[in-house]
Amino acid sequence: MSNLITTQQPQNGDLITFSEADLDLIKRQFFPQGGNETDMAYCLSVARKMGLDPIKKEIFFIPRATQINGQWVEKIEPLAGRDSFLKMARASGKLDGFKTTYEFKSVPVRRNGKWEKIEDVVAKCSVYHKDYRYPIEVEVAYNEYVGLKKDGTPTKFWAEKPITMIEKVAESQALRKAFGYFALYTFEELGADEVNNFAEVSHTGGVALSEVEAIEEAQIIEEPISREDLIDALDDLGLGLEIKPNAQGVEFGKVVGNTYNKTDTLKALGFKYKPDTQVWFIQL
Template identity: 30%
Template sequence: MNSTFNPSTNRQVPATRDKSTTYALANGEEIKLSTSTVREYLVRGNGAVSDQEVMMFIALCKSQKLNPFVNDAYLIKYGDRQPASIVVGKGALEKRAELNPNYDGKENGIIVLSDNGELEYRQGALAAKGENIVGGWATVYRKDRGRPEHVEVSFDEYVGRKSNGEINGQWATKPATMIQKVAVAQALRQAFPNDLNGMYASEEMDQAQPEPIEMPVSAPVESIPAPAPEVITVDPVQQRFTADDLI
């Protein structure tokens, strides 16, 4: 079987018949995605993505009107035996919520356990060194609902750890910021299930993920350079697509 070289993963991958699809973004801009473009430019990590994973990624971008050339979305695969994660920029999650005419803002913060055993709910992610951060919270408001969506999440449930049990980089250095992101992602998803169904923050998955591998990614000619975003991850087992979805 013929193979092609993926510069992002530094691996040879099986060559398959190239398929492409074209769709419009919310602003009217047209995006063309092909399976070869995804393999060559939009995969990060050291694993070889399967045809199914590439088709899932293209179908998600099309259905959610995401532009992967400005890092709205890309694929991460750390090893051949692990499923690929479809990663969506955090900005894309909030932008989709803002496109809904019923979106009416949000509030979010952290939960700290004080020395006297009481829970303190704070706006934002400010915590002094040594304070016991036990969770995060977020409230999302909709104009068409009498009650907001309020979420509280436990730090211990979501903290990312290495294989040896140590807390990993971002969770070790920015615990308040990370747990707050989990709460915001969950609250937005609950408030707008039709818009954000199946889309998960990477912070929600960190406890089950290996340490991230920093991989430089070259962009194709039609891409627009953009800084690496904060990311959210779509659970790949929740969606299944066939080649017909790309036509």
């Protein structure tokens, strides 16, 4: 077995370890054939730090097309399910409950270069984090995430249980934002009914699976936290917000105070870290 994949004692941030027998079983039974040792080492590192066990099917390793230096290559990447996010949130001791609802709403869609409104099912999830004064809320529409087969029809569960599936997407995204699970997507978000049926999924609501990196950026912008709520959330953490415009007049907020051991919370609030100046910032 490669030196990259060895039995380890817990490292900084590791929540789970694997024995040599576990690693051999994972490599033979739970890792795609043809995957290289570097991809496997990365996937296992994510599993260790998230506390998810591939043998218990709490995390999966899936081949996916990724663009690197302008070329499409296949890489093995970690993938979870909504229940995996719930497990991690409960294990943190910071989950104070969540609520999911759905309703029929008029939502905007862009077709043939024009915006129009359609009636759609929209799921809303509110996650209550003990460190936040207000819940983290996410709304998602069925048409954006429904898994479609190559013939354009919904996959089995998206056709038979559309409400269940879109609610799982909302819950996955709300839990990610509340707890900072940025290293993982869930298979529900990518249009699959379950991890085993990726082969039949052509795209998710019109978006190719290989374009999921662009989806992540859009999701961060999609549900911005208000300036007032942001200041309140930082105040709860004992931090302040210094606001200044750049040369173009765009306002940015800089975190003021001791941010030690608050990385996940700041990420969940939408802040980004600038290593050269060691500053947490956000565009307002």
